[in-house]
Amino acid sequence: MSENIKITMLGTTGAGKTCFMVGMYAVMQLGVHGFTLSAQDMDDDIDLTDNWERLTEGGEGRFPAATSDTYNFCFNFCYGFKKLMGFEWLDYRGGALRDKASQSDVQTLQKTLNQSSCVFMCISGEHLANKIENSSEALNLAKKTRADRMNFFLNQLHEEQGPVPVVIAITKYDLCMHRKRDDIKEDIKKLFNPLFTEDGGWLVAICPVSLGKGLAGDKNTGNIEPINLHLPLAFAIYVQLSLQFLQLGDYEKQESEKMTVLRNKFLGSWWYNNEIKEAEKRLSEIKAYGNDLQVKMNFLTRELGRIPVYFNGQEQEINV
Ligand SMILES: Nc1nc2c(ncn2[C@@H]2O[C@H](COP(=O)(O)OP(=O)(O)OP(=O)(O)O)[C@@H](O)[C@H]2O)c(=O)[nH]1
Numbered sequence: 033m034s035e036n037i038k039i040t041m042l043g044t045t046g047a048g049k050t051c052f053m054v055g056m057y058a059v060m061q062l063g064v065h066g067f068t069l070s071a072q073d074m075d076d077d078i079d080l081t082d083n084w085e086r087l088t089e090g091g092e093g094r095f096p097a098a099t100s101d102t103y104n105f106c107f108n109f110c111y112g113f114k115k116l117m118g119f120e121w122l123d124y125r126g127g128a129l130r131d132k133a134s135q136s137d138v139q140t141l142q143k144t145l146n147q148s149s150c151v152f153m154c155i156s157g158e159h160l161a162n163k164i165e166n167s168s169e170a171l172n173l174a175k176k177t178r179a180d181r182m183n184f185f186l187n188q189l190h191e192e193q194g195p196v197p198v199v200i201a202i203t204k205y206d207l208c209m210h211r212k213r214d215d216i217k218e219d220i221k222k223l224f225n226p227l228f229t230e231d232g233g234w235l236v237a238i239c240p241v242s243l244g245k246g247l248a249g250d251k252n253t254g255n256i257e258p259i260n261l262h263l264p265l266a267f268a269i270y271v272q273l274s275l276q277f278l279q280l281g282d283y284e285k286q287e288s289e290k291m292t293v294l295r296n297k298f299l300g301s302w303w304y305n306n307e308i309k310e311a312e313k314r315l316s317e318i319k320a321y322g323n324d325l326q327v328k329m330n331f332l333t334r335e336l337g338r339i340p341v342y343f344n345g346q347e348q349e350i351n352v
């Protein structure tokens with residue numbers, strides 16, 4: 033069972049979307065607990081790797097230029113190099129967030145977003161360096177970071193397909209890591225409060241990410257030492273695997289109920305012998321697949337234990 037999903041990252045220009053994707057790809061190529069990422073197109077692999085090399089070399093030109101064209105990357109998420117799930121990832125100019133819907137890249141973004149299985153909302157740590165003191169500061173920050181537009185886009189997505197899992201990625205976390213995590217979480221809730229309401233049905237992870245804490249001092253010379261770059265993706269995949277796991281449970285229940293009905297009929301075990309054997313085989317395949325899923329999810333759970341996850345505004349413990 034492998035499925036292609038779409039993941040869309042929302043964030044204003046300069047929020048760090050492209051750098052995050054380049055870094056995530058590099059980290060996941062090395063692999064985390066046997067999970068890896070590979071680009072489906074060889075040229076994309078080369079471009080992403082070149083970008084990563086420039087980042088690690090340092091200097092004035094280390095960062096990629098602001099994105100001007102919309103580009104759809106296709107990745108495979110693998111375990112032990114075996115494909116678990118394919119997914120698409122749109123890189124676009126963040127300015128599209130505030131442009132009119134008549135622009136073609138805005139339309140592409142909206143279309144992709146509305147088909148997405150998971151959304152990453154990017155807020156740069158530079159805007160979270162100080163506490164949000166009151167509602168007018170919150171409003172100003174929502175405008176500066178385009179959190180207001182991200183909420184607008186999410187509202188549209190909600191109308192289209194209901195709540196989807198969301199990761200609020202605090203990019204450039206190095207620029208606000210001097211603050212207490214709980215205080216940052218409170219500020220995030222002020223910017224995205226509809227996602228934390230009691231009956232909203234939103235599943236939200238807050239994940240600080242950075243290319244390296246040394247960048248806070250000098251971004252041209254600071255060392256690249258990735259922080260959490262793999263976690264937003266790990267969360268997105270974990271949710272998809274959990275849904276597969278639940279589906280599998282329903283399927284297992286149906287199959288065993290069917291089998292019980294056949295067996296309970298008078299002379300059923302004899303008359304329906306072949307059907308029962310086939311159902312038994314399917315059941316044992318489902319169980320084996322379920323066990324396999326559980327092992328994979330366990331590895332991801334260990335990683336995800338490090339970030340807060342909320343459902344209906346309540347912090348959750350992630351487990352299988
Ligand atoms: N301190 C710090 N700066 C970063 C980090 N990641 C990116 N930056 C800086 O942020 C700038 C913008 O990053 P991009 O990834 O190009 O931003 P973007 O969201 O893709 O912007 P658009 O393409 O215009 O939408 C980079 O050129 C770097 O100067 C980080 O982890 N820490």
Ligand SMILES: [Mg+2]
Pocket residue numbers: 049050051097098099123124125126
């Ligand atoms: Mg970009």
